[in-house]
Amino acid sequence: MTPVEQIKSRLSTVDVVGSYLKLIRAGSNFKAVCPFHSEKSASFFVSPARDVWHCFGCGAGGDQFRFVMQIEGVDFREALRMLAERAGIELRVENPRERDERTHLFTLLECAAAFYQKQLASHSNVEAYLTGRGVTRESIEKFRLGYAPPESVGWRVFNEYALKQGYKPQELEKAGLAVKKQVSGYYDRFRNRIMFPITDANEHVVGFGARIYDDPQKKNNPENKEETAPAKYINTPQTPLYDKSAILYAFDKAKMAIRKENCCVIVEGYMDAIMAHQAGTAHTVAVSGTALTNRQLTLLRRLCDKISMSFDMDMAGELATRRSIDLALEMGFDVRALSLPSGKDPADLAAKDAAMWRSTVEGATDIISYFLAKAYGRHDSRTLEGKRAIVASVLPLVARLPREVDKAHWVGHIASHIGVREDAVWQDLGKESPRGNQGDIQKSQAAKPLREQTRTRILEERILGLLLTYGFSHVPALSEELFLSEDIKMLFFALRGAADVHEALANVPQEQLRTFANQLIFETEMLVAREGAEAEYASCMVELQRERMKEKLEQLTHDIRRAEEAGDAQQVSLLADEFSSLSHKFATIS
Ligand SMILES: [Zn+2]
Structure with a gap:
């Protein structure tokens, strides 16, 4: 047995998920409120029989490892290590x-x-x-x-x-x-x-x-001490x-709260973090260096979309701080700044007035507004010098925003405040080129199209779902004419070669496909009871055949028209024969 198999044999998905979430029985499965997206009713399901989980709200799903990776914000190796430790298995x-x-x-x-x-x-x-x-x-x-x-x-x-x-x-x-x-x-x-x-x-x-x-x-002797x-x-x-570039202080105690709040408060000192936790903001971590690193931000990116940073006013302009902010903006974080009363650090405020600290955290302002407000306060926007200084202080940040709509918002705002044309600000913005093209990558990931839900696609999914869930004894020969979706065909193929559904899915190397298969099984379990499975299967097969025939008839109608236009009488008669025999067949299927 591999370590993964060993762990799975000792710790079921229900065990692992159940240690994080309150699971409620739902038929043969369990359900819970999804920890990965915000919802009121439970659309997160765990199957004890198949040892997998799936959320219908956000589409996340997988096995024990995938769950730990997502909820803890760790990579596979780390999830393996964590689960091995829990299962009492020594990893080689x-x-x-x-x-x-x-x-x-x-x-x-x-x-x-x-x-x-x-x-x-x-x-x-x-x-x-x-x-x-x-x-x-x-x-x-x-x-x-x-x-x-x-x-x-x-x-x-x-x-x-x-x-x-x-x-x-x-x-x-x-x-x-x-x-x-x-x-x-x-x-x-x-x-x-x-x-x-x-x-x-x-x-x-x-x-x-x-x-x-x-x-x-x-x-007693402060001068000497200096x-x-x-x-x-x-x-x-x-x-x-x-x-230190990989560690965030108090992360272990904050991670669940960070996910729940979808936000991480970042402070600079150990005391700040401790007092923030004590004051009821458990989604707080501290950096032990001066700047946030790529690794730290990557860790947080798996858990939340928003970070709220606290830095004292003088530090805000410093290179290290600016670099952290740039990096966070490029990674698509919604970056905010905590506006603390002057002279106070988070530890002081949280210790003296926990309620005020909490409202400071709640009221964190957008980082660009924060820098703009400072720039407006420091420079005279009526002079050319002032305009330049204001633009110089915030445009590098605006340039790093991954979304065009956000850029446009700030360009408009700045232009109107300093009284110049928007296109002048746009031109300056064009000169600020953030490193790489991370923004584009993020955009293309975010814009992943959903599966196209046509009538035939739904039927293909339903049939595959029934086979995966109930009908393993009679997997039909794969009809190329019936099933056209690539992912469905691949799963059919895996099913036909395997002894059971577990083996079938274990042989599918693409995680996305396995997740999709799990989703289909959960869906089928909810929609169709075992007693009705066979009848449902038969009616879906008939329905799919009819749909495919309709498509074929439409195609033939089109081809006949083309042949007529071309004056090809022989072709027309050939196609017409085909059309009539197919429509006869179509009528007999019901
Ligand atoms: Zn979800």
Whole structure:
């Protein structure tokens, strides 16, 4: 058995989906409110018998893996890893040593997180500092906040503890927990710091963010401190587990809420994220670097359409921030900015006034309006210089919008505000060329045409659905004249070669086709009961034959007219014979 088969044998689709959604019995299937599109009544179905799911509202569907990929916003490899872990199956990877090292580093980081948590519990002054800033005990637990002891206790407190647990100094260095100096050897990277464990999407600790702890009692000589003051925040460096360009802080705790809200709030600090969660906006994550990366945005793109960014006013114009915004706009996100009262960061606001924080999140303004308002405030739109500055500050953003209608909206808006002709703004916009042509790609994906629903197409689908669902014993010979749709023919072909429907679908390499087959089965189950299946099948076959004959008769009528026009008497008589015998046949079929 392959790992995928092993996992499927231990974790059914009902198990997996049921751990995320409330499933309600619906005949032989289960149904739920779809997590992938917004709806009130349940159109999301799971079949225990076939181990698949399908949503009639948004067309999503597939197996356990597809579900985890979509709901967690992960790729197949990650879904495999998550499900393997749940099923208690060890995955063989290409390089077992590498895997062992990863597992080992994971347990080491877990050990460190637990160690720092315990230290926090025994340093009541640090805990008091946190609660003083508004962090509840519940949040301290949930985010597993910890404390790394100060130098006065020692430079190797965690090192010594970890060595006693059987870890090697090299492993501590590799996990980013220890630093090695030529003379003094290994010592703790984190000392006298409030520890924020950084987790991956699976809640595994992969690294730490660490904030210096200023003991309020020792604040007596601030000038002297300036010189030697260590960085306020330090992070785990790049390690085999921690890649800051791929991680979003609190993502594991936010992902469900992000999907539900169809929006992700992005803040800059660990405290901002924690306080935002505490204030009831659980769809918040923090970036630990300055700019949002492509990988982080890709992760979010699977979960939501909207991102609301919070940055302080001075940072908004900075290159890194602008790059994040450009990237997000190009990926088709609806990008918004949080307008915080001046001088406040999200953590302050959320701690002092949770309701106001929530309304700030609710009232996030469109990013282009945000920059325009700033530009209008800063430049005089009556002067040429002012006009240029306003255009320069927002046009690069407008150029990145994937939809033409949005571009037109902003061009019109800017032109009227600064009092120039729209085509002048359009011309300037043309000079702003965003990288690549991602907009076009997105457009073509969005405009995927729905299947054409003609009468014959519906009949073809119904017949195939009946065969897939009930009529496996008598799969008819494929009639090229009867079935014309390519996808239907391919599924027929798969059915005829297989022992049962599971095998048939397992042999279909195209996921889209398998999803389509599943949809047909769910549809058939709802529309036709087993008792009526045979009669329905027979009547659909007759109906399809009649439809095809009608088409053929229409074609013949057309051909006869052409032959008459051409004066080809022989051809006319030949076609007329064919027409009369076919219409005779048509009359006998009912
Ligand atoms: Zn749906």
